[in-house]
Amino acid sequence: MQNEDKLIEGCCKGDRMMQQELYQRFSKRMLVICMRYSKATEDAEDILQEAFIKVFQNINKFRKDSSLGYWIKRIVINTALNYQRGKLYLFPMVDIQDVNHNVEKETVLDRFHFNELLEMVQALPVGCQVIFNLYAIEGYPHKEIAKQLNISEGTSKSQYARAKKLLQQMVEQSEKVNYEKFQ
Amino acid sequence: MKSSNKSKMGDFERKWSEAFEGAEATPSDELWTGIHAKLANAEAVTYKKRMVYYRWAAAVALLLLIGLSTYTFVKTDQNEIANQNIVDRGPNPESSPVSADNTGSQDDKLQATEDSQMADQRSSIDDQNAGNIDADGQSNADQNIANHQPIDQKIVMEEGDDLSSDNTDSTTDRPLASSGQSDDEISTEHNSKTVGPEVFEEVQDQKALAQAQTAQAPSEVGEQAGATNAGATNNDNSAVPLQNDQKPLAAVKSIVKPQEDLAESEAKIASAAESTWIALARSSAEVDAVAVKPQLEHIYLVPVVNVYQPIQKQQAPKLWAGLSFAPGSFDPNYRQQAAETQLVAAAAPNAQSSFIVKEDSNPGLSVAMGMDVGMNLGRRWKVTSGLQYFNSSVDANTNAVAEASNTPVYNSFSSYDLSAAGRGINSGRYIFAPDTDLQSTFEFLSVPVEAGYVVIDRKVQVVLNAGVGTNIFIKNNIQDKQNNLADVTITPGAGAPFKTVYFNGLMGAEVLYGIGDQFNISLKPQYRTALNDFTKSNSEFSSRPSAFGVSLGVQYNIK
Numbered sequence: 001m002q003n004e005d006k007l008i009e010g011c012c013k014g015d016r017m018m019q020q021e022l023y024q025r026f027s028k029r030m031l032v033i034c035m036r037y038s039k040a041t042e043d044a045e046d047i048l049q050e051a052f053i054k055v056f057q058n059i060n061k062f063r064k065d066s067s068l069g070y071w072i073k074r075i076v077i078n079t080a081l082n083y084q085r086g087k088l089y090l091f092p093m094v095d096i097q098d099v100n101h102n103v104e105k106e107t108v109l110d111r112f113h114f115n116e117l118l119e120m121v122q123a124l125p126v127g128c129q130v131i132f133n134l135y136a137i138e139g140y141p142h143k144e145i146a147k148q149l150n151i152s153e154g155t156s157k158s159q160y161a162r163a164k165k166l167l168q169q170m171v172e173q174s175e176k177v178n179y180e181k182f183q
Numbered sequence: 184m185k186s187s188n189k190s191k192m193g194d195f196e197r198k199w200s201e202a203f204e205g206a207e208a209t210p211s212d213e214l215w216t217g218i219h220a221k222l223a224n225a226e227a228v229t230y231k232k233r234m235v236y237y238r239w240a241a242a243v244a245l246l247l248l249i250g251l252s253t254y255t256f257v258k259t260d261q262n263e264i265a266n267q268n269i270v271d272r273g274p275n276p277e278s279s280p281v282s283a284d285n286t287g288s289q290d291d292k293l294q295a296t297e298d299s300q301m302a303d304q305r306s307s308i309d310d311q312n313a314g315n316i317d318a319d320g321q322s323n324a325d326q327n328i329a330n331h332q333p334i335d336q337k338i339v340m341e342e343g344d345d346l347s348s349d350n351t352d353s354t355t356d357r358p359l360a361s362s363g364q365s366d367d368e369i370s371t372e373h374n375s376k377t378v379g380p381e382v383f384e385e386v387q388d389q390k391a392l393a394q395a396q397t398a399q400a401p402s403e404v405g406e407q408a409g410a411t412n413a414g415a416t417n418n419d420n421s422a423v424p425l426q427n428d429q430k431p432l433a434a435v436k437s438i439v440k441p442q443e444d445l446a447e448s449e450a451k452i453a454s455a456a457e458s459t460w461i462a463l464a465r466s467s468a469e470v471d472a473v474a475v476k477p478q479l480e481h482i483y484l485v486p487v488v489n490v491y492q493p494i495q496k497q498q499a500p501k502l503w504a505g506l507s508f509a510p511g512s513f514d515p516n517y518r519q520q521a522a523e524t525q526l527v528a529a530a531a532p533n534a535q536s537s538f539i540v541k542e543d544s545n546p547g548l549s550v551a552m553g554m555d556v557g558m559n560l561g562r563r564w565k566v567t568s569g570l571q572y573f574n575s576s577v578d579a580n581t582n583a584v585a586e587a588s589n590t591p592v593y594n595s596f597s598s599y600d601l602s603a604a605g606r607g608i609n610s611g612r613y614i615f616a617p618d619t620d621l622q623s624t625f626e627f628l629s630v631p632v633e634a635g636y637v638v639i640d641r642k643v644q645v646v647l648n649a650g651v652g653t654n655i656f657i658k659n660n661i662q663d664k665q666n667n668l669a670d671v672t673i674t675p676g677a678g679a680p681f682k683t684v685y686f687n688g689l690m691g692a693e694v695l696y697g698i699g700d701q702f703n704i705s706l707k708p709q710y711r712t713a714l715n716d717f718t719k720s721n722s723e724f725s726s727r728p729s730a731f732g733v734s735l736g737v738q739y740n741i742k
Contacts, residue, residue, distance in 0.1 A: 006700065013640075013641055013642055013697075014226065014641055014642060015642065016219065016222075019222070020215060020219075023215055023218065027210050027214070027215075028207035028208060028209055028210070029205075029206070029207050031207075031208045031209075031210050032203065032206045032207060032208050035208060036203065045210055045211060045214050048210060048214065049214055049217050049218050049221075052218050053218055053221050053222065053225075056218075056222055057222075057225065108198075109198045109199065109201075109202045112202070114202055114203055114206040117199070117202050117203070118203075118206075135196070136195070136196040136199050136200060137199060137200050137203055139200070164195060167199075168195075
């Protein structure tokens with residue numbers, strides 16, 4: 001197991017073994033990220049492949065101002081966004097006042113495997129899916145999301161609200177189904 | 184999750200974020216295959232673009248190599264031409280052509296004078312020297328010498344012998360002074376002097392040499408002012424003084440003679456006008472330097488120094504150390520100072536009166552080995568040093584060899600040891616011999632200092648290097664390939680014609696291939712040329728060696 005410095009050095013020189021080791025170290029986590037931004041595993045793998053090629057081609061530019069994993073994650077997310085950019089069908093801008101501000105029910109996700117949660121996220125509309133991932137999972141503010149996707153901040157908020165509502169419904173539906181099965 | 188937004192996150196967002204934290208999914212095996220294929224394609228495209236550059240670089244390197252080889256070959260030919268002289272083998276010295284390659288009209292005049300003198304001497308001493316036997320039994324040879332060229336028979340001396348104590352008449356004693364000097368000058372210069380390496384130095388005195396050159400033959404081995412007919416002896420073995428109408432024989436520059444006081448000898452020469460003698464001194468153990476200071480060229484080799492380069496790393500400066508081995512070629516690039524070297528030969532019965540030394544040399548093989556250390560300065564630069572041992576040999580051919588004083592001429596080629604410390608050449612005498620193949624081997628230590636620039640920094644590194652190397656002369660060994668002659672060893676010293684230290688300019692390239700993280704294999708072609716003369720300023724020949732070699736080394740990265 002090589003340390004990160006040696007991995008970076010080897011990848012900069014084009015050492016295929018070092019590149020493969022770096023891929024094996026980060027590919028599993030990055031695939032989950034890709035799957036959150038895509039509809040199918042095949043699409044996720046395409047995104048992952050393209051992302052790692054970018055990683056190896058640009059690793060000599062890595063300045064160690066952040067961790068290597070975070071740097072790779074940003075490349076993966078950007079690649080996923082570019083991949084989805086043509087497929088982003090955003091809902092028309094919705095005035096935030098029209099969003100149903102239901103009292104948030106307490107969300108319990110402990111009983112769900114992440115694969116189930118992943119399916120719920122993949123079931124979201126494309127726009128909602130992207131904004132949900134960027135806001136709720138990655139932690140980007142709406143302002144930055146809007147700038148990155150070239151949309152308004154209001155659209156970002158409304159899309160996220162929609163995604164949140166849909167996910168709550170899916171969770172409740174799943175809990176109900178499980179309860180019925182249990183019964 | 185970005186920290187800037189973390190505080191605004193609700194319970195919903197936090198739980199979803201935590202649900203995916205650390206989640207992993209295994210990609211299919213074909214994914215890496217696809218990545219590998221795309222990377223290979225991208226590298227192939229890049230390599231194709233670089234191929235143009237590589238081809239041009241290879242063409243330039245090939246042209247450079249051809250140019251250097253041609254230059255080295257041409258220089259070698261020029262050295263051979265400069266060193267080769269016409270050997271006069273005619274029985275009649277008057278009719279013997281003497282070619283002065285590089286001498287001026289003054290030498291031609293002197294040569295003509297010598298011829299007439301030699302003819303006179305020959306006729307006058309033939310009868311006188313018949314039947315003379317010297318104390319050490321060299322009479323026959325000496326007589327033969329006397330018959331043809333009377334100088335040598337009187338010069339045989341032991342180390343430390345007073346000039347007057349040899350088996351000749353005192354009148355034959357010859358101080359190591361330039362011929363052509365007046366007796367007073369000779370006495371003044373050599374009175375009470377002891378002979379030894381300082382005499383060798385003395386011989387090399389510019390004034391004496393200049394006088395010798397103006398008054399004597401163009402090429403010489405040694406010279407001595409004398410008042411007697413060179414080599415001629417009376418029936419009682421006393422030297423035959425020059426008659427008033429006699430002229431001295433062709434002068435030759437003197438070889439270093441043994442230590443002794445010359446005052447007495449000079450006194451005996453006082454009546455002489457001019458004469459020249461070959462000063463073939465003694466037999467002794469080892470001498471330091473080649474006493475054949477006169478234009479007799481020696482084959483002195485400068486070993487090839489090859490230096491090996493370290494690994495280049497991208498990170499902060501790192502150290503490395505390595506071992507290397509380098510075969511190559513070496514060319515001493517000899518150049519004779521004077522036109523020719525003429526020796527009065529102690530020849531066989533049918534030998535000629537004189538002959539001109541002919542020597543030539545060819546570039547030979549050099550082998551170097553040593554250790555290197557280096558440091559990377561940033562990503563592109565590196566410096567290297569180390570310590571190298573060099574062993575270089577050159578094939579040579581000569582027709583002049585020296586014989587120990589106590590060995591009859593032509594009985595055998597006995598040991599002629601030139602390595603006696605501090606005493607220079609003072610043994611034996613030079614004789615004309617059939618072409619003798621010699622091998623001259625030089626040994627050096629070298630300390631190179633080089634700077635390198637990394638042109639390509641990938642799995643294979645390509646580095647361009649340039650620098651300066653300090654060569655420390657260890658010794659030079661001259662061997663007869665036919666084993667007829669004993670070896671001659673020259674070591675650094677006051678009597679050596681070589682400098683103890685000289686400098687080389689280094690230039691070359693290096694290819695490094697990494698094996699793991701710790702080791703690199705290095706392949707390094709390098710050319711080096713002397714920045715200053717390898718020979719001393721007072722030597723009568725010059726040498727500016729050059730060499731080319733390819734080294735193979737292993738380097739260890741010290742982190």
